[in-house]
Amino acid sequence: MSELTVPNSTAPAGGRTVVSEPTAETGGRMTIRPSDIGDRLWRIFTSMRTALILMLMLAVLALVGTLVVQAPAGMASDPQAYTAWLDTVRPKYGGWTTPMDMLGAFNIFSSWWFKGIIVLLTTSILACSVNRFKGLWKTAVHPRTRMTAVFYDRAPHSERIDATVATDAALTDVTKTFKSHHFRTVVERDGDEIAVYADRFRWAPFGTLAAHISLVMILVGALMGSFWGFKNAEFAVPVGSTVDVGNGTGLSVKATSFSDSYYASGAPSDYAADLVVYRDGQQVGAQTIRVNQPLEAGGVTFYQSFFGAATDVIVKDAGGAVLFDKGVPLLFSSNSGTDRIGQIVLPDKGLTVLVVAAASGEVDPAIKAGQVQFEVYKTGTSTPLGIQVVNQGSSASLGGVDVTFARERQFTGLIVSRDPGAIFVFGGAMLLVAGLFLVFFFPSRRIWTRIVPGPSGAEVRVGATSRHDATFGPDFQKIVSEMQRSLVGTHSA
Numbered sequence: 001m002s003e004l005t006v007p008n009s010t011a012p013a014g015g016r017t018v019v020s021e022p023t024a025e026t027g028g029r030m031t032i033r034p035s036d037i038g039d040r041l042w043r044i045f046t047s048m049r050t051a052l053i054l055m056l057m058l059a060v061l062a063l064v065g066t067l068v069v070q071a072p073a074g075m076a077s078d079p080q081a082y083t084a085w086l087d088t089v090r091p092k093y094g095g096w097t098t099p100m101d102m103l104g105a106f107n108i109f110s111s112w113w114f115k116g117i118i119v120l121l122t123t124s125i126l127a128c129s130v131n132r133f134k135g136l137w138k139t140a141v142h143p144r145t146r147m148t149a150v151f152y153d154r155a156p157h158s159e160r161i162d163a164t165v166a167t168d169a170a171l172t173d174v175t176k177t178f179k180s181h182h183f184r185t186v187v188e189r190d191g192d193e194i195a196v197y198a199d200r201f202r203w204a205p206f207g208t209l210a211a212h213i214s215l216v217m218i219l220v221g222a223l224m225g226s227f228w229g230f231k232n233a234e235f236a237v238p239v240g241s242t243v244d245v246g247n248g249t250g251l252s253v254k255a256t257s258f259s260d261s262y263y264a265s266g267a268p269s270d271y272a273a274d275l276v277v278y279r280d281g282q283q284v285g286a287q288t289i290r291v292n293q294p295l296e297a298g299g300v301t302f303y304q305s306f307f308g309a310a311t312d313v314i315v316k317d318a319g320g321a322v323l324f325d326k327g328v329p330l331l332f333s334s335n336s337g338t339d340r341i342g343q344i345v346l347p348d349k350g351l352t353v354l355v356v357a358a359a360s361g362e363v364d365p366a367i368k369a370g371q372v373q374f375e376v377y378k379t380g381t382s383t384p385l386g387i388q389v390v391n392q393g394s395s396a397s398l399g400g401v402d403v404t405f406a407r408e409r410q411f412t413g414l415i416v417s418r419d420p421g422a423i424f425v426f427g428g429a430m431l432l433v434a435g436l437f438l439v440f441f442f443p444s445r446r447i448w449t450r451i452v453p454g455p456s457g458a459e460v461r462v463g464a465t466s467r468h469d470a471t472f473g474p475d476f477q478k479i480v481s482e483m484q485r486s487l488v489g490t491h492s493a
Contacts, residue, residue, distance in 0.1 A: 045127040054121040061117065065108030068100070072234060081345075087380070110226055118226075122219040129212040136205050145188045145197035147448045147463065155463035157473060159480045163458040163487035167194055170451050170458040173486040181479055183447070196449040204444040210435030217428030224421030231417040238310035238327025238411040242278070245416060251298045252278050258410045260307060271307055273412035299418055306413035309340060311355055311372055312406035323348070323401065328355050329411035338362040345379065351399055352379045374403045443469045447476070460487060 044050055069089055071082060089106070090097045104111030152158050163170045171194050175185045183198040230247040237243045242254040253275055260271035270290065277285040277297040285297025295302040308330060315324035323346055330340035339362070342355040354375040358364040366389065367373050373389045376399035386398030395404040447464040462480055466472040 042127065045124045046131045047124075048128075051121065051124045051128065054117055054124060058114075058117050058121060061108055061111075061114050064105060065114075068105050068108070070108065071106045084380070115223060115226055118219050118223055122216055122223070125212050125219070126216050129209055129216070132209060132212070136209060139205070140202045143186065143197055143199065143202075143446070145186050145448075146190070146195040147450065149450075149461075151448070152450060152461040152463040155465060157464040157466065157476045159462045161460040161462070161480070161484050161487050162454055162456065163460050165457050165487055167192065167451050167453055167458045170194075170460055170487055171196065174449055174451065174460065174483060177479060177483045177486065178447070180482070181475075183445075192453050194451040196451065198447045198449070200445045201442040202444060204438050204442045207435040207438030207442075210431050210438065214428040214430075214432035214435060217424045217431065221421030221424030221426075221428060224424065225419045229417070229419040229421065231415070231419070233305065233415045234331065235414040235416040236308075236310075236329035236331055236411045237273075237275075237414065238312070238329055239409050240312075241327040245300060247418070249298060249300055249418065250279050251284070251300055253302065253414075253416075254278070255412050258307060258412050271304065271412075273304055273307075273414075275302060275412075277302070299420075301417050303415040303417070304412065305415045308411055308413065309357065309360065310409040310411040311342065311357065312409055313344065313353075313355060314404040314406055315344065315346065315353065316402045316404075317349070318400060318402075327409050327411065329413075330355065330357055331413075333359065338364045339367070346401070347379075349401065350379050351385075351401065352377045353401075353403060370408075372405050374398055374405075376401065376403070443472070445469070445472060445475075447479070458487070 069092070071085055086097060086101060086106075093100060100106060104113060108114055152160075163173075165173065171187065174196055175187070178185050178196070178198040181200070183200045184202065186197040188195045188197075232247075235243070235245075237253055237255040239255045239258050242252050245251040245253060254277075255273050255275055257274045258271070261269050263269045272288050272290045274288050275286065275295055276283060277295065277300075279298055285295055287293075287295040289295045289302060289304045291304050294304070310327045310329045313324065313326070313328050314322065316322055324344055328342035328344055330342040332341040332343070333339070334341060334356070338359055339356050340359045344353040344355065345351075346353065354377070356367065356373040356375065357371070358367050358369070370392050371389050372392075373387065374396055375387045376385045377383070378385060378399075385400075386396075388396040388398060390396050390403075390405050392405050392407060395402050445464070445466070447462065449463075450461040452459050460483065462483065464472070464476055466476075
């Protein structure tokens with residue numbers, strides 16, 4: 001096995017020496033064995049201090065993610081859209097915007113900082129669980145049956161019974177009492193001394209281990225979702241249009257129809273969209289979805305979330321080549337709330353086209369019913385190259401392109417998500433509940449008994465400890481009282 005050499009140094013006082021003394025063979029250098037490095041890392045990850053520090057760091061990052069404006073889900077995968085979004089928060093953060101972006105402050109929960117800490121915390125919890133398992137197993141399967149006299153003197157729960165029966169008869173009565181309370185008993189003899197160990201719910205402490213493992217499962221599920229999952233809560237599909245899902249799914253979704261109904265008060269009572277999902281041109285799923293009836297296809301789930309107005313727009317260049325021919329969802333609202341706005345990005349031309357229409361129930365004197373207003377900008381600028389209101393079926397030439405308002409439509413708004421770690425999160429949550437239920441409703445109880453010959457029969461000492469078990473004291477006294485009734489005056493020595 002190869003060894004890592006380090007300069008000669010003095011081992012820390014009071015600690016375990018991990019370097020060898022310099023010898024002629026090592027040329028005056030001291031060496032660290034790889035096994036020593038592994039031991040050091042194991043001690044670090046099994047330390048409660050390490051887990052607390054990692055949880056504190058995770059809490060700090062979560063706080064930053066709460067206080068700092070976070071980019072919309074899925075935005076980071078679209079560089080142009082993300083750059084445009086950064087420009088909207090730049091007035092708030094000023095010169096700090098770029099450094100904060102480099103540190104991932106606007107995408108905290110998908111940043112490498114956050115993921116790295118989760119990996120380390122998961123490793124720490126797993127190491128602590130493995131380290132704890134050996135002790136729990138030994139206590140449950142090979143418990144310590146014999147305690148010293150000092151234990152009985154100092155135990156939080158301790159009683160002495162001067163029995164009128166001999167030691168063997170006392171053993172019979174003691175074990176009978178324990179078994180009547182559903183305790184398991186283990187008996188050990190050493191000359192005249194008899195030790196009786198009794199426990200109940202001996203597997204209950206494994207509930208804490210289950211809780212630790214559940215946290216590992218939840219963290220692993222969160223990591224899987226972070227690395228390989230995504231969620232887009234603002235995915236809009238105009239009726240009759242097909243929109244790529246993106247995020248490496250290879251999927252596209254088409255809304256073939258949309259319907260909505262309302263109560264007498266005007267509130268929506270139901271809305272449904274007929275969706276067809278394709279992968280490489282082949283249909284992989286189709287369903288009418290509602291708010292509580294999602295569609296799952298190709299490993300992606302489509303939830304009905306919202307709906308609104310859309311417009312069919314055709315954009316051509318000066319030579320008549322079609323640059324865009326799709327429905328445009330009017331997703332955004334103007335500052336005044338009177339207009340709804342859609343956006344078309346033409347990266348090859350470096351242009352952005354805004355489609356503006358009066359919001360439902362609102363009146364914009366400049367844009368009448370059956371009209372939209374086109375605004376063409378150089379991408380990244382706020383000065384329009386041209387603005388014009390057009391009627392349905394009409395066109396306008398702005399900024400070197402021709403834009404046509406073909407017709408009005410509706411769009412269905414979806415939450416599109418893929419979470420491969422969901423099953424781990426769900427399983428971890430169930431395991432956490434089971435572990436906590438086992439710990440709190442079936443507390444592990446352990447009682448030691450020492451039986452030795454006494455002046456007039458047997459001397460019986462009973463002792464126990466309890467942690468976070470408020471009901472154990474009365475139950476202990478009840479068991480001891482039953483023992484006393486059977487050990488005193490009911491048998492002959």
